[in-house]
Amino acid sequence: MTFSTQQRDALLVAAREAATRAYAPYSKFHVGAALLLGDGSVITGANVENASYGLSLCAETVAVSAILSSGTFRENGGTLEAVAVTGGAPGAAGQGDTVTPCGRCRQILNEIAQIGGTDPMIWCDGGDTVLETRLSQLLPHAFGPANLL
Template sequence: MTEIDPVPLITAARAAAVHAHAPYSRFAVGAALLLSDGSIVTGANFENASYGLSLCAETVALATANGQGRLRDVVAIGIAGGAITTDGARGREPIFPCGRCRQILNEAAQLGRRDLIVHSAGMEGDAIATHSLSALLPHAFGPANLDL
């Protein structure tokens, strides 16, 4: 696994989580994508009263990168989140992308022909878990399977 400093990504993800629209789950999540040129793109979860229309932070960040024409440039992602309290989002345990987000991250990974690094953290504390996307989503289906 390529060495990528997780601290700037986790810091950016925590800052993004502050902007989460999560009135239903009361759980804020922020995501920060590292692009190949060193720039960072962020996103926060965006819930909807029609629950199925809600967007995860990872999806928002990836859609933003795609809108900039940078989907193939994603190298790594930092994810942070926690329960929303009256004092803001709290939580010390690392959180991980849901299955849907793992599949969406895989799209960017396969388009960029690389295995993404996933750094996960809570909203507080120093605990950071690091995994390759292929470890979180083994035997993934993606563009390569469609013979494009």
């Protein structure tokens, strides 16, 4: 799938808006993610920290959980087409260094990408620059549902 600059920018705006809803009292690093599905819908998520750090949830994980728990992703033959990720200080997401999905989130995104048979575009917000890559480039030789057959 080919994307326009307007589609990319709209998804980045959605990710920045999601970052404003982050619960990050410990790191003070707000992350937002926006996922574009094949039906055109956009689902967002923000990071949710926990005093027991290992229980914290990344923005991408929150968004994927929302997609899968709603039931509509599979019911509509869902595909993950693109992801935008941003992060930074409260109120300043996307105004610093480029933020990419962590390793765990790359695996989480890979799971739903494989369900729909896609290799989604990933836009990583860095303020003045946007890193554009495919999930397969961020997570080469990925392990997923197909490996369990």
